Structures are given as structure tokens and as C-alpha cells.
Amino acid sequence: MSYSFPNPGFGTYRLEGDTLKFAIDCALKHGYRHIDTAQFYGNEKDVGAAINASAVPREEIFLTTKVWWDRLEPQDLKDSVDESLARLEMDHVDLLLIHWPSPDNALPMSAYLTALKEVQSAGKARHIGVSNFTIAQLDEALEILGSGRILTNQIEVHPFLQNRELIEHCRGMGIAVTAFMPLAVGKVMEDETLKRIADRHGVTPAQITLAWLNQLDIAVIPSSTKERNIQSNIEAMSITLSDEDMAAIADLDRGERIASPDFAPHWDQ
Structure with a gap:
């Protein structure tokens, strides 16, 4: 695999409090070792508490958080990372991402990516990366940071938005792709093609989708919040799809983007 971090990861968007603690406990129990959060999620304190209370040693857990787009001014970015670490009750994260590029390039990328690199150099992030960056933005980022500094580009990928051009560009740059919303907020469960493939394998459409992404070498x-789904999602990594299955899922691409706020960049697809 092209990614050098545990896969699958466990996403925590919209989870909080006891529900979040239960979900992280289940995830760690079933073998997940990558937990994904963000400043924007408002749950870093709960995520940190759940990890710190776990029987799984901190050094075995790969933790990702992200800097929100309104904290990209260099000193503000650094302050925001210190605030994140305080909420997490940790001295570093394993991966620190720019959650969204500066809207309309209001702040030069060189300013906030240089600050991101300085945070890494200070030992507060083992790895750095980006999220929701387009092909042109990745090219600019590579010029600023140099080859090998960007671990991943976390982007929306699912059967209905396959983002092939951007994914191939990432691969050509040696950047791992991490898919968020891999199950298209549950829409994969209603798709007839995915249901037919799932029936043949005796699994769920969600598991088929995660297996498809895994075979494409895309982290997820x-x-x-349900233990049976948390378990089945990690079990999906052991499913092997046929060439026929993969081709049928490839045909489902319809450019259906779910996450496209008004501050999003001009998308490649």
C-alpha cells in the first residue's frame, strides 16, 4: 500500500460525548489504530480523553487532526495547534492537515504551509498533509514544501464521486489518498449495483464499498456509532473483489459531490 499509516481509520465527525467515547472504545477494541478528528468537529477534547483512557498505548495510535480555514494566518495556525494539543492533552499528533485551502487564495499558500512545516519541525506533528486540495493546489504545495513532505490529501471519494484525475495526480506525486465520506453518507446502502455485488459476497454494500477503495489503494x-458496523467496516479490508465487481463499481461515478461549502476551491471534477 502507498500509505504509511493504519487503515482503515475511524472518523469522528459529528460524534461527541459518551457516544464518541463508546465509538472510539469499540474501534480500538476491534483493531482500528487510526483516529481522525479536526478543530472544526468540536470534539478534540472528547477524542483525547477517550484515547488517553484507553488500554491501547498512545504510541500505537495514529491520531489525525486538522486546522480550520479561518486559522491559517501563520501565528494563528501555530496558536490553533497549541490549542488542539491542549484539548487533546497530548504533546503531538501523528498527522496535521490543512482542512481546507484558504478560500479564494485570500492568504498565500506559502504563508500557511510554511507555518505547517514549522509546527512539524517543532515536534508537534509527526507528519503533515492537506485536505480538499485540487490538482493545481497540490502542484503549488509541492513547490512550497518540496517532495515527500505531504503525507496525504484527504478528499471526498465514494462510488458516486470517484475523483480519478485528482487521485492519479496524487499518486504521481507520491501522496497517499485518504477518502472521507467513503460511504456517501449511507447512500451506498441503497444502490442496486452495490447490493447485487454484496449479495454475491454475503456482505453489505458498505463493506463492498470499503473493499473497493482498499483495492484501489485508497485509505478510508x-x-x-454502532459496534456491529464499526466491526464490519474493518472486516471489509479482507474482502477481495473480482475484476467484474471493480468494473461495475467504476460505472457508478456520476460526479455527485456531497461536501462542497461556499468556501470550497474550484473542483477538478
């Missing part, structure tokens, strides 16, 4: 961070 699915989320759930």
Missing part, C-alpha cells in the same frame, strides 16, 4: 476513515 468511515464513521459509525
Whole structure:
């Protein structure tokens, strides 16, 4: 695999409090070792508490958080990372991402990516990366940071938005792709093609989708509050799909983007 971090990860968007603690406990129990959070999620304190209370040693857990787009001014970015670490009650994260590029390039990328690199150099992030960056933005980022500094580009990928051009560009740059919303907020469960393939394998459409992404060498961070789904999502990594299955899922691409706020960049697809 092209990614050098645990897969699948466990996504925590919209989870909080006891529900979040239960979900992280289940995820760690069933073998997840990558937990994904963000400043924007408002749950870093709960995520940190759940990890710190776990029987799984901190050094075995790969933790990702992200800097929100309104904290990209260099000193503000550094302050925001210190605030994140305080909420997490940790001295570093394993991966620190820019959650969204500066809207309309209001702040030069060189300013906030240089600050991101300085945070890494200070030992507060083992790895750095980006999220929701387009092909042109990745090219600019590579010029600023140099080859080998960007671990991943976390982007929306699922059967209905396959983002092939951007994914191939990432691969050509040696950047791992991490898919968020891999299950298209549950829409994969209703798709007839995915249901037919799932029936043949004796699994669920969600598991088929995660297996498809795994075979495409794309890391995933699915989320759930139900233990049976948390377990089945990690079990999906052992499913092997046929060439026929893969081709049928490839045909489902319809450019259906779910996460496209008004501050999003001009998308490649």
C-alpha cells in the first residue's frame, strides 16, 4: 500500500460525548489504530480523553487532526495547534492537515504551509498533509514544501464521486489518498449495483464499498456509532473483489459531490 499509516481509520465527525467515547472504545477494541478528528468537529477534547483512557498505548495510535480555514494566518495556525494539543492533552499528533485551502487564495499558500512545516519541525506533528486540495493546489504545495513532505490529501471519494484525475495526480506525486465520506453518507446502502455485488459476497454494500477503495489503494476513515458496523467496516479490508465487481463499481461515478461549502476551491471534477 502507498500509505504509511493504519487503515482503515475511524472518523469522528459529528460524534461527541459518551457516544464518541463508546465509538472510539469499540474501534480500538476491534483493531482500528487510526483516529481522525479536526478543530472544526468540536470534539478534540472528547477524542483525547477517550484515547488517553484507553488500554491501547498512545504510541500505537495514529491520531489525525486538522486546522480550520479561518486559522491559517501563520501565528494563528501555530496558536490553533497549541490549542488542539491542549484539548487533546497530548504533546503531538501523528498527522496535521490543512482542512481546507484558504478560500479564494485570500492568504498565500506559502504563508500557511510554511507555518505547517514549522509546527512539524517543532515536534508537534509527526507528519503533515492537506485536505480538499485540487490538482493545481497540490502542484503549488509541492513547490512550497518540496517532495515527500505531504503525507496525504484527504478528499471526498465514494462510488458516486470517484475523483480519478485528482487521485492519479496524487499518486504521481507520491501522496497517499485518504477518502472521507467513503460511504456517501449511507447512500451506498441503497444502490442496486452495490447490493447485487454484496449479495454475491454475503456482505453489505458498505463493506463492498470499503473493499473497493482498499483495492484501489485508497485509505478510508468511515464513521459509525454502532459496534456491529464499526466491526464490519474493518472486516471489509479482507474482502477481495473480482475484476467484474471493480468494473461495475467504476460505472457508478456520476460526479455527485456531497461536501462542497461556499468556501470550497474550484473542483477538478
